[in-house]
Amino acid sequence: xxxxxxxxxxxxxxxxxxxxxxxxxxxxxxxxxxxxxxxxxxxxxxxxxxxxxxxxxxxxxxxxxxxxxxxxxxxxxxxxxxxxxxxxxxxxxxxxxxxxxxxxxxxxxxxxxxxxxxxxxxxxxxxxxxxxxxxxxxxxxxxxxxxxxxxxxxxxxxxxxxxxxxxxxxxxxxxxxxxxxxxxxxxxxxxxxxxxxxxxxxxxxxxxxxxxxxxxxxxxxxxxxxxxxxxxxxxxxxxxxxxxxxxxxxxxxxxxxxxxxxxxxxxxxxxxxxxxxxxxxxxxxxxxxxxxxxxxxxxxxxxxxxxxxxxxxxxxxxxxxxxxxxxxxxxxxxxxxxxxxxxxxxxxxxxxxxxxxxxxxxxxxxxxxxxxxxxxxxxxxxxxxxxxxxxxxxxxxxxxxxxxxxxxxxxxxxxxxxxxxxxxxxxxxxxxxxxxxxxxxxxxxxxxxxxxxxxxxxxxxxxxxxxxxxxxxxxxxxxxxxxxxxxxxxxxxxxxxxxxxxxxxxxxxxxxxxxxxxxxxxxx
Numbered sequence: 299x300x301x302x303x304x305x306x307x308x309x310x311x312x313x314x315x316x317x318x319x320x321x322x323x324x325x326x327x328x329x330x331x332x333x334x335x336x337x338x339x340x341x342x343x344x345x346x347x348x349x350x351x352x353x354x355x356x357x358x359x360x361x362x363x364x365x366x367x368x369x370x371x372x373x374x375x376x377x378x379x380x381x382x383x384x385x386x387x388x389x390x391x392x393x394x395x396x397x398x399x400x401x402x403x404x405x406x407x408x409x410x411x412x413x414x415x416x417x418x419x420x421x422x423x424x425x426x427x428x429x430x431x432x433x434x435x436x437x438x439x440x441x442x443x444x445x446x447x448x449x450x451x452x453x454x455x456x457x458x459x460x461x462x463x464x465x466x467x468x469x470x471x472x473x474x475x476x477x478x479x480x481x482x483x484x485x486x487x488x489x490x491x492x493x494x495x496x497x498x499x500x501x502x503x504x505x506x507x508x509x510x511x512x513x514x515x516x517x518x519x520x521x522x523x524x525x526x527x528x529x530x531x532x533x534x535x536x537x538x539x540x541x542x543x544x545x546x547x548x549x550x551x552x553x554x555x556x557x558x559x560x561x562x563x564x565x566x567x568x569x570x571x572x573x574x575x576x577x578x579x580x581x582x583x584x585x586x587x588x589x590x591x592x593x594x595x596x597x598x599x600x601x602x603x604x605x606x607x608x609x610x611x612x613x614x615x616x617x618x619x620x621x622x623x624x625x626x627x628x629x630x631x632x633x634x635x636x637x638x639x640x641x642x643x644x645x646x647x648x649x650x651x652x653x654x655x656x657x658x659x660x661x662x663x664x665x666x667x668x669x670x671x672x673x674x675x676x677x678x679x680x681x682x683x684x685x686x687x688x689x690x691x692x693x694x695x696x697x698x699x700x701x702x703x704x705x706x707x708x709x710x711x712x713x714x715x716x717x718x719x720x721x722x723x724x725x726x727x728x729x730x731x732x733x734x735x736x737x738x739x740x741x742x743x744x745x746x747x748x749x750x751x752x753x754x755x756x757x758x759x760x761x762x763x764x765x766x767x768x769x770x771x772x773x774x775x776x777x778x779x780x781x782x783x784x785x786x787x788x789x790x791x792x793x794x795x796x797x798x799x800x801x802x803x804x805x806x807x808x809x810x811x812x813x814x815x816x817x818x819x820x821x822x
Contacts, residue, residue: 338687338725341818345728348735349421349775350812352435356786356805360413360442363794365786369394369413370779370808372499373758382766390417392437395499398455400784400791402800404553407481408455408791410445410494412507427737435812443524447492456481458493458513458546460560470531473513473546482796483554498578502619508578510589513546515574517589519619530622532612533702535597538565548572567705570601577654585617590630593650597705599713604646607632608709627697628690629708631721635668635682649682652757658821660691665759672754674785674804679744683730683756689723728813730756753780753809761822769822776813782806
């Protein structure tokens with residue numbers, strides 16, 4: 299077993315609201331003992347403290363013999379498993395979803411999977427910068443579930459073919475990769491598999507798993523044993539097209555064919571490369587599913603900064619999981635941040651979202667962040683790395699035949715919403731990057747590469763009650779794990795038979811944070 303370690307709590311600090319419209323938030327001076335308070339459409343959110351930190355080593359391996367990496371892409375905690383023990387320690391079961399495997403030097407024939415961890419978390423309220431807390435969050439690896447197509451064939455993280463896809467009865471056209479050899483650049487018989495870049499995870503009431511992906515971008519449903527049961531294809535406006543043809547490729551060539559050229563490099567409509575259904579969440583009763591694009595569709599201002607702000611949110615009725623119904627659709631205007639390392643005129647960028655979590659009453663947490671800053675990056679200082687709040691209660695339902703058709707648009711090429719379209723209200727809330735709090739646990743944003751520096755990619759959210767029961771007092775722990783991109787100098791894939799060493803020279807541990815927040819009355 300491998301154990302996730304280290305912890306931190308928080309000092310007082312105030313968040314800064316970064317440009318995002320429409321907005322209805324107020325950042326208040328914190329009360330004693332809290333970090334920040336934000337009111338979003340009349341509902342108050344309180345960031346009380348940063349309660350935990352931990353990591354699993356970069357070279358840890360799963361039961362298949364493969365590197366245990368990238369699993370911060372999405373997480374889910376089984377609410378029924380969550381317990382507070384008499385000694386103050388919390389326990390529970392966490393499920394984690396890696397994306398498409400090690401791909402910093404090209405995609406590989408990595409079989410998608412879901413890992414299971416046992417949580418052990420003991421808050422450390424007495425931590426200080428002078429006397430940082432030792433590790434207090436432990437994730438003990440338990441098992442791995444491999445995902446397959448309906449016939450039991452492995453899925454793959456390889457980039458999807460430029461055109462075409464797999465045709466399976468009762469399924470939409472499925473993104474697929476045709477590979478040579480074993481798909482790792484080694485001898486083999488070749489083959490074709492469903493391509494999935496997994497980014498979102500929801501535990502269904504019947505024991506199955508909802509998984510959102512970026513290639514389709516689709517929402518897949520897998521059985522408790524890992525077999526694909528169904529797939530939800532979004533409206534045609536989301537489906538990537540090149541030269542008037544469906545084209546699922548994300549222009550991510552395999553490691554054994556690095557010079558493969560995709561023309562045009564980005565689709566001409568639909569989702570942008572690697573900007574699919576990044577966020578996935580469900581209502582507390584599990585009957586409604588929400589999926590959010592990472593940034594704007596090509597048709598709505600994507601793929602370039604600063605125009606790719608208008609992300610689309612899909613709502614599905616999944617009360618009958620075998621027969622989901624598309625019910626509503628909204629726009630979430632993503633925040634902007636200023637990149638001090640960029641050239642003049644190119645500094646304004648969009649903080650694309652990496653995850654969402656339904657809080658209640660039409661309000662959601664959203665993990666919006668910058669990119670290219672943190673562990674293993676040229677820049678170590680992140681500017682925008684937030685858990686914010688958005689509210690759809692006054693947003694326009696944009697679901698329509700025109701908006702959802704091929705090339706259907708709700709915004710101009712410059713990302714300006716069309717008349718009559720009101721986006722969700724967006725409110726700045728919780729900042730990951732407060733160094734005065736991180737120092738209490740030997741952590742930091744910025745500075746030299748090395749131990750204690752936060753990773754670049756934080757991509758997951760899960761909430762559990764502080765009281766260990768129903769959370770009636772409104773206090774919750776928010777878990778967030780990083781995606782380390784499988785970066786290690788001691789990596790293994792293909793059942794441990796393929797060995798790699800990332801050319802970056804880094805070993806990036808799988809990091810995790812735990813924040814303590816208080817939600818508005820009646821939420822969760």
